[in-house]
Amino acid sequence: MTQFSTNRVQDQQPGLEDEMSPPPDYMPRFPGSGRLEGKVAIITGGDSGIGRATAVLFAREGARVAIIYLNEDDDAETTLEAVRSEGSQGIALRGDVGEKAFCRECVARVVKEWGRLDILVNNAAEQHSQDAFEDVSEEQIEATFRTNVFGQMFMVQEALPHLGEGAAIVATTSITAYRGQDLLIDYASTKGAVLSLTRALAQKLAGSGVRVNGVAPGPIWTPLIPASFPPDKVESFGESSPLGRPGQPNEVAPSILFLSCEDSSYMTGHVLHPDGGAPIGD
Template structure:
């Protein structure tokens, strides 16, 4: 069994994939079938983790892919190369989703390059583990909310003028929205807010033919994990799930693909749960 015992604790959020050991698995497992042929997708947090896995899978399914990342240039370069290796056009955009003008600039760049936007995947997030809630600073709360939920709202506001009937928005929430997590109280709260945002926007956009759904992953082996927890916590990561292990980014990306393409054309306001059974674990 793989040992998740990376002792190189990272001191920045959202973490660096190229420093992880073992490396996350992000490559798609199956040949593409053209489910996103001719579509244009923008993925936030696409440099690593779930975002990278979704970007490469979207490329394999025929999409043009743009992704927004914070400052992880080496990881972004690897994602860019992996997407292009699938034969897809790709744009990597450096910026902070918590900054509203950045979100609008990113969308403008995508539309300027390809003339349309069909799929928005709101995936970027940060989390900061704290044993005592009393030690969670106002600055940490503000940063976590700005990235995790403000950023999703800003991206939707920027994207909507360019999205038409048949477009899809997919948001990454978390198992912590359902179970909570005592080390990640502010993070869990943002993920609960995202869940409500998904449901509200699904009703709001249904008359326009735009579907809004989400995924609630966890526990998934991404850069957020060594960037958030001490080595002893990392070593136990995922073992509480019903399947007894953490998941990989390429085990979440197919759920995002499903919600982004016409396979899910009669679904909106729903959340899929690639979580190894953790949401129902005792």
């Protein structure tokens, strides 16, 4: 069984991948097959965790990739190096997706750089563990909703004028949207909102040929975990899942790839569940 270091609990959101022990697995497992050849993708929260794994997998499949990140410069540079090592192009954009003006700047930069936009992966998020719900501050609630919900809305609004028929939007929601999480009530609430946003947008955009789907990961070993939980929770993270272990980012990224490419051309408004076997409904 993997041993997670309890002396690497972090005190900042969304956390640093280069300080995690053991490091998450983010490299793709299989050769690329050109499923995103010529495409341009934006991935929010693309510096680490699920976002990094997705960025590298997209690059292997032929996409040019722009990653958006908050302030984790070293993680972002590592991701860019991995993207470029796949023979693709990548850019990193630093800032807060909770600010609409920044989202506008990011989309404009990508379109100026590469002349198109085909895929938006809304993955950036923050979470804050709190034992007593009455202790969840107004500031924490606002910050969590601004990043997790407003950020996704802002990015979609800015991306839509550039997304044509065949484009894809993929949102990261969470198992907590379906099952709740008593230490992450505000976070779970935002992920429920993302689930509803995904379904509503799918209906709204179906006529334009833009597909909207989501993934709802279970316990995945990403920087959010040591940045959110106390040492005892980090040490036993994921052990309660049916598979008895946490998932790795490269076990989620293939679901995002599937929903972003033509393999899923007859799917919209759906959510995939890389969650280790949790018994939940869609």
